[in-house]
Amino acid sequence: MDDLIKKMKEDYDSLHPVGWQDYEKLLGFLEFRRFQKKEVIRKEGMAEDRSRYVFEGVLAMYDHWSGVPQCRRIFSETDTVCDFESYATGNPSRFSLVALTDCVVCDLTKDQELRVVDAIPSFGSLAIRINQRITVRDSQWKDLLLQPDALRYEMFQKQFPRYGMLAVKDIASLLNIPERTMFRLRGSK
Numbered sequence: 001m002d003d004l005i006k007k008m009k010e011d012y013d014s015l016h017p018v019g020w021q022d023y024e025k026l027l028g029f030l031e032f033r034r035f036q037k038k039e040v041i042r043k044e045g046m047a048e049d050r051s052r053y054v055f056e057g058v059l060a061m062y063d064h065w066s067g068v069p070q071c072r073r074i075f076s077e078t079d080t081v082c083d084f085e086s087y088a089t090g091n092p093s094r095f096s097l098v099a100l101t102d103c104v105v106c107d108l109t110k111d112q113e114l115r116v117v118d119a120i121p122s123f124g125s126l127a128i129r130i131n132q133r134i135t136v137r138d139s140q141w142k143d144l145l146l147q148p149d150a151l152r153y154e155m156f157q158k159q160f161p162r163y164g165m166l167a168v169k170d171i172a173s174l175l176n177i178p179e180r181t182m183f184r185l186r187g188s189k
Contacts, residue, residue, distance in 0.1 A: 003033060004104065006031065006053050010144045015129035018122045026123070029116050030106040035059075035099040042097040048086035050107045054079045057103030058162060060170065062096045069096065070173035073141065075161065080134050081105070149177045153185045 009023050035041055035057070042048070052059075058076045061083070062069040072095070075081045086093035087110060093181040108116070117124045144155055153176050157164070168172070171180040 001027070002104070003147070004032065007055060007065050008053060010104075012126055012130070015133060016126045018126055022120045025120050026116065029119075030108060030111045032104070032106045035103045035105070037099055037101050039099045040096060041099060041105075042093070044096045045092050046095055047090050048083040048093050050109045051080050051082040051087065051113070052105040052107050053104070054081060055104040057105075057164070058100040059103060059105075060098050060100050061165075062098060063094060064096060065088075065094050071166070071170035072174065074100070074160070074166070074174065076160075079137070080130060145176055149175075149181055150185060153177065 005023050005027060009018070009020065012018065041052075041059065044062075054075055054077055056077060058074060059081055060071050061073040061075070061081070063072045067122050081097065083093040083095045083097075085091075086095075113127075117127060140159075144152055144159070147155060153171075156171070156175055168186070169179055171177075172179045175182075177185070
């Protein structure tokens with residue numbers, strides 16, 4: 001577990017340095033979990049009550065709004081994973097979260113989040129920087145979706161080479177490109 005916390009500290013120190021003693025205190029608030037490939041981490045219809053930091057692996061968020069699960073976002077190392085709308089409102093989520101590979105994450109519940117900031121004040125400033133990073137990464141995903149199909153797919157492949165493991169239907173729904181077009185784009189590379 002110390003190796004995981006060291007990895008988190010190394011990542012977060014690039015945003016806002018916090019002392020090792022504070023990370024040792026943080027351990028009391030985190031729940032470390034391992035998930036196997038294809039394991040459902042959270043089902044749709046459940047209210048989101050935690051955020052997750054990804055140490056290892058790739059996770060996918062699937063939208064169940066249309067009745068057919070569609071991949072809408074993928075996450076990997078150093079990402080914070082959460083359905084933030086459900087987290088903020090307490091309403092049931094229409095998204096499920098699935099491990100695409102074996103994963104190691106740590107959870108921080110909504111209740112624990114506030115206790116961390118009270119017990120370890122240095123994490124308040126770090127939390128602001130983490131939120132800014134989440135916003136930037138979300139903006140990058142949205143910018144990607146504004147590009148023409150061919151450029152969108154090309155940018156996706158360059159920015160996220162590990163996601164070639166996704167099924168064509170998942171990449172198509174993720175990038176909002178028809179499957180037929182996806183097959184054509186993959187064939188032209």
